[in-house]
Amino acid sequence: MAARDGYGTLLSPPAEPARDFIIGGCTYAELYRLAGGLYLLAGAAKAERPWLCLCTHDKTLIMAALIASLAGGPRLILPYAFSRQALAEVYDARSPAFFLADSTDGLDYPAGPQMIVPGMFPADITVPLTVCDPDETFLILFTGGSTGTPKVWAKTPRNMFAEARYQAAALGISRDDVFLSTVPPNHIYGLLFSVLVPFVSSARVLKGIYAFPREILKAAQDYRATILVSVPVHYRVLNTDALKRYELRMALSSAGMLAQEDALSFRERTGLDVVEVYGSTETGGIATRRRFPDGESWHPMDPVAWKIREGKLCVSSIFLSPTLPRGDDGFFMTADCVDPDGDHRFILRGRADDIVKIGGKRVDMSAVQAKLKQIPGVRDAVVVSIPVGRGRQNELAALVATDLDAPQVKRRLAKVSEAYAIPRHMVVVNDIPMTPAGKYERAEIEGMLRTGKQQKARKA
Numbered sequence: 001m002a003a004r005d006g007y008g009t010l011l012s013p014p015a016e017p018a019r020d021f022i023i024g025g026c027t028y029a030e031l032y033r034l035a036g037g038l039y040l041l042a043g044a045a046k047a048e049r050p051w052l053c054l055c056t057h058d059k060t061l062i063m064a065a066l067i068a069s070l071a072g073g074p075r076l077i078l079p080y081a082f083s084r085q086a087l088a089e090v091y092d093a094r095s096p097a098f099f100l101a102d103s104t105d106g107l108d109y110p111a112g113p114q115m116i117v118p119g120m121f122p123a124d125i126t127v128p129l130t131v132c133d134p135d136e137t138f139l140i141l142f143t144g145g146s147t148g149t150p151k152v153w154a155k156t157p158r159n160m161f162a163e164a165r166y167q168a169a170a171l172g173i174s175r176d177d178v179f180l181s182t183v184p185p186n187h188i189y190g191l192l193f194s195v196l197v198p199f200v201s202s203a204r205v206l207k208g209i210y211a212f213p214r215e216i217l218k219a220a221q222d223y224r225a226t227i228l229v230s231v232p233v234h235y236r237v238l239n240t241d242a243l244k245r246y247e248l249r250m251a252l253s254s255a256g257m258l259a260q261e262d263a264l265s266f267r268e269r270t271g272l273d274v275v276e277v278y279g280s281t282e283t284g285g286i287a288t289r290r291r292f293p294d295g296e297s298w299h300p301m302d303p304v305a306w307k308i309r310e311g312k313l314c315v316s317s318i319f320l321s322p323t324l325p326r327g328d329d330g331f332f333m334t335a336d337c338v339d340p341d342g343d344h345r346f347i348l349r350g351r352a353d354d355i356v357k358i359g360g361k362r363v364d365m366s367a368v369q370a371k372l373k374q375i376p377g378v379r380d381a382v383v384v385s386i387p388v389g390r391g392r393q394n395e396l397a398a399l400v401a402t403d404l405d406a407p408q409v410k411r412r413l414a415k416v417s418e419a420y421a422i423p424r425h426m427v428v429v430n431d432i433p434m435t436p437a438g439k440y441e442r443a444e445i446e447g448m449l450r451t452g453k454q455q456k457a458r459k460a
Contacts, residue, residue, distance in 0.1 A: 231438025284319025
């Protein structure tokens with residue numbers, strides 16, 4: 001193997017070895033030495049380029065493993081969770097030779113693979129200056145939790161590092177930036193913006209994953225963070241008078257649409273427009289927007305070609321997973337419905353699979369959900385379609401986070417909605433279950449609606 005397409009520069013010794021990658025935790029020199037030790041795992045297994053499952057949120061270990069894999073070391077797996085079920089799904093799908101974790105305590109992993117932890121492999125080996133084929137799979141991302149059905153997505157070095165370089169350039173990231181993240185790095189958004197983008201920019205990263213308002217704000221102040229990587233649910237809880245700008249110069253959001261009132265609140269308190277990033281694990285990044293002044297319009301990223309077919313967004317870019325089905329024109333059709341908005345922009349209109357028939361009428365569940373969220377006193381809401389009996393009939397059901405009771409919510413929704421579009425089953429809760437990545441925990445939500453298990457039962 002030889003350095004290809006400029007990717008060899010990523011394996012070269014760091015220009016500033018003593019510079020922190022993780023503030024107070026790991027230097028760039030230590031990161032590369034750790035990558036060299038992980039690279040040796042490829043020669044310790046019988047299989048050529050064995051699979052290594054990363055059961056860790058440690059950004060140092062994840063970045064070191066990515067460097068090692070780019071050099072031709074083990075291919076990597078990032079599971080959506082570290083539960084017994086999630087790891088069993090990983091083993092059934094790819095039979096990894098190794099599981100890498102921070103420690104063996106509390107990790108219930110399948111029998112067969114070798115469990116390794118830091119300290120069990122050398123951390124003073126130089127990573128080879130050779131590069132694997134940038135278009136061959138070197139990383140597998142498992143997605144699950146938000147849909148209840150795990151999916152497997154392959155990623156190549158070109159997918160990941162080309163997007164990281166693009167995002168860094170487009171957002172003007174520099175070595176002076178300090179990244180504060182509220183999302184874990186084992187999902188695509190956290191992986192890109194709290195690991196890869198800082199790495200290709202020689203920036204620095206805070207070690208923790210900060211999920212509570214007080215700890216987010218304290219970390220921003222104490223470490224003079226300049227880039228906030230977060231999700232809508234966390235911007236909602238940051239809607240507080242305690243929020244200040246500190247040294248922040250940019251705030252990013254993904255994993256769902258940011259509510260306009262939360263974007264406005266953040267802007268009023270910090271002077272910053274949140275940059276929303278639209279994409280998916282399988283497609284990579286697609287578009288960005290700033291709610292002020294962009295409104296509802298999304299600006300496609302420069303490397304992304306797009307078109308609208310049958311009302312759905314179709315995309316083609318170097319960020320797409322190689323396993324995605326494409327048409328003869330090379331475009332992948334998403335499930336997202338869009339309208340053109342002039343000047344090479346588009347407006348998202350919800351997902352095609354959000355349209356269901358209720359009593360013979362077409363109902364857009366995302367529109368019902370949006371109307372619920374607009375009711376004063378409703379903090380959040382999720383609307384799903386539940387099959388009825390053995391036929392093809394469906395009923396709407398909603399989980400609503402509010403201090404109102406369900407009859408009150410229904411009465412208020414009836415003022416702005418047709419009768420057939422009012423969820424027949426409604427369960428009121430304190431909070432709606434979310435994944436660590438900031439998405440709705442669909443399987444748990446549907447289970448709560450079907451079984452009646454909730455935080456506080458006020459059905460109607």
